[in-house]
Amino acid sequence: MSTLDRRDVLKWLGSAAATGGMGLVQSSQAAANEGDACGKTAPPRIKIGQIGVGHAHADKLAVYRNSPDYEVVGIVEPNEQLRRSAQSKAVYRDLPWMTQDELLSLPGLEAVLVETEVRDLLSATEACIAAGKHVHLDKPAGDSLSHYRRILEAAEKQRLLVQMGYMFRYSPAVILLREFLANGWLGEIFEVHAVMSKVLDPATRKQLGEYPGGIMFELGCHVIDLVLGILPDPDKITPFARKTASGDDRLIDNMLAVFEYPRATAAVRSTGIEVEGFARRHLTVCCTRGTFHIQPLDSPAVRLSLSAPITDSASGRSYKKGVQEITLPKFPRYVGDAADMAHIIRGEKASDFSYAHDLAVQSAVLQASGVPLT
Secondary structure (H helix, E strand, C coil): EEECCCHHHHHHCCCCCHHCCCCCEEEEEEHHHHHCCCCCCCCCCCEEEEEECCCHHHHHHHHHCCCCCCCEEECCCCCHHHHHHHHHHHCCCCCCCCCCCCHHHCCCCCEEEECCCCHHHHHHHHHHHHHHEEEEEEECCCHHHHHHHHHHHHHHHHCEEEEEECCCCCHHHHHHHHHHCCCCCCCEEECCCCCCCCCHHHHHHHHHHHCCHHHHHHHHHHHHHHHHHHCCCCCEEEEEEECCCCCCCCCCCCCEEEECCCCCCCEEECCCCCCCHHHCEEEEEECCCCCECCCCCCCEEEEEEECEEEEEECCEECCCCEEEEEEECCCCCCCCHHHHHHHHCCCCCCCHHHHHHHHHHHHHHHHHHCCCCC
């Protein structure tokens, strides 16, 4: 078993070249510590606010409150019931609550986390872009591709970041996979398959049932983002949708999508009924010289199979012929997103995920969910 320590991971995270231009910069906390040790002044904290608490991932605000890069200056939630519920949570404690207009007009505000219910994500994001603010937009990017395209076009004209909240972009296992693919160590890709499942409680099923895209739209989008990063531009996407669980909710809870390419296929499965859903979340890339398997995605470990040994002269790391297990450090969600966003806002790097990539991902999400591209 190969164990990769934190220094190895930080090398990948700090080098875009090592990951084919898709790497995450070194963590801002580590950079801040290094700056303190050298007597340097830390850069000013980025003023950020949040619109909405209704999204399933809205509590990621804790990452930004704990980061040396950010100062959280306000939070918005027009729904009184949601606001009262949120005010009792530690993550929102002692924050000023305000209207959306009040937040967007705060002096010095640079960025906004958009964490509304899915139906309101795009309208809130459009208001932020119109106000000249960078945005972290939680997934999925609404159900109107034309609306999302309009937002991205406006953001690009103003050189504003619209960072999508896909959970695994900054996973050390995914970053390692990108390094293997960028260096051609695995050969030609012929098959990708991914699973993203869980068990949903009745209340969540009812809430998600209002969206026609079902569980693929809500949950499978996370791994569709990974698939499009590995195999872009599919020729065709075919959805297979089933409602398996009984009950009076409308949620399509058992879904498969097949992505077709000239020399490869990809299959994405997502369900809301799998008992072992979290443990079985995985991404597998099969190539002519090796197979790279990540499971589980939330606490990533890698099973690597190679037809020939590999030595990376740049890092000194080597991988043997045959099967090997690679253990990785704990992966905290959204810490990488927050760190990368800070570097982009400060002009220290460009985003690794283009507007075109994010638009293509959203188009694929809608097609894989059986939702018309409107």
